[in-house]
Amino acid sequence: MFTPTYNRGYILSQVYESLRVQTFQDFEWLIIDDGSTDETQALVEEWIQKKELNIRYIYQNNQGKHAAHNVAVEHATGYLFLVFDSDDRCVSIALERLKFHWEDIDTSQRDRFSTLSVLCMDDDNNVLGQEYPNYICDIADPDLQRQYRSTGDKWGVNVTEILKQYKFPVITGERFIAESIVWNRVSLVYSARFVNEKLCIKIYRNDGLTQSSVRIRVNNPCGASLVYLEEFKILKGLASRFKSAINYVRFALRTNKMEIIFPSYKASLLMMCAFPVGCAFYLVDSYRVKK
Numbered sequence: 001m002f003t004p005t006y007n008r009g010y011i012l013s014q015v016y017e018s019l020r021v022q023t024f025q026d027f028e029w030l031i032i033d034d035g036s037t038d039e040t041q042a043l044v045e046e047w048i049q050k051k052e053l054n055i056r057y058i059y060q061n062n063q064g065k066h067a068a069h070n071v072a073v074e075h076a077t078g079y080l081f082l083v084f085d086s087d088d089r090c091v092s093i094a095l096e097r098l099k100f101h102w103e104d105i106d107t108s109q110r111d112r113f114s115t116l117s118v119l120c121m122d123d124d125n126n127v128l129g130q131e132y133p134n135y136i137c138d139i140a141d142p143d144l145q146r147q148y149r150s151t152g153d154k155w156g157v158n159v160t161e162i163l164k165q166y167k168f169p170v171i172t173g174e175r176f177i178a179e180s181i182v183w184n185r186v187s188l189v190y191s192a193r194f195v196n197e198k199l200c201i202k203i204y205r206n207d208g209l210t211q212s213s214v215r216i217r218v219n220n221p222c223g224a225s226l227v228y229l230e231e232f233k234i235l236k237g238l239a240s241r242f243k244s245a246i247n248y249v250r251f252a253l254r255t256n257k258m259e260i261i262f263p264s265y266k267a268s269l270l271m272m273c274a275f276p277v278g279c280a281f282y283l284v285d286s287y288r289v290k291k
Helices: 013-020 038-050 065-075 094-103 142-150 180-187 210-219 221-234 238-252 265-290
Strands: 002-005 029-033 055-059 080-082 113-121 135-139 154-159 190-200
Touching: 002 065, 002 135, 029 038, 029 065, 038 055, 038 190, 065 190, 065 265, 080 094, 094 113, 094 154, 113 142, 113 180, 135 142, 142 190, 142 221, 154 190, 180 221, 210 221, 221 238, 221 265, 238 265
Parallel strands: 002 029, 029 055, 113 190
Antiparallel strands: 080 154, 113 154, 135 190
């Protein structure tokens, strides 16, 4: 289990308390501190001294959540890898249920799977986003996996050894890249199981990544444009590809490199149609960020 944190000492105890009361306790908690300057280290050292949980703490200079994820994957020793963000909580049976759902995958088929995903909820027990069509959905198609992941916040585990093969790109001078770049790449090779069970509790905070999505992508345009370019190349639906093309142009204009030659006439035409719309979004983003 991995928690990335940056100056979240004031809220990190929520994760600690969620883990302390879990009905399943056979796990290690990797805390990757991405350059915090608050009381995070002292707080974690206090927890380590209590020996209530198996905690490993690693400090790194500020590089972003994606770089912290890479470090955690390298140090992780468990079979399954769970990202538990520093401002989240979970129900007391969450880990037990994740283990159950993973082991419920037929052993003869399990090697085809990398991901098990469940639902998130708010404090009032409302699902964040949409439920899956069925209680259990086993999906091999990459496009459909992406659709299921995109309908609100989701939470789950991935096979650690597979994640070691699919690390996040780290771009010099940038500190953010969307998590979808890894999940999209993994979905081209592996299946995912989606389960309609609410296990994670999320509250959106003003200092969270979700609340400053546009500004973050504007400030990290190489990573943002790479995410959308890869989506454009792998998606099947015309509407989805057109949206990805618009966003690719939108952020690629802020870089020194833009891919304009594509292997098919249809792809080139779609990108050309998206270009003026992407330019319009580029201008709107510039205005919003300055404001």
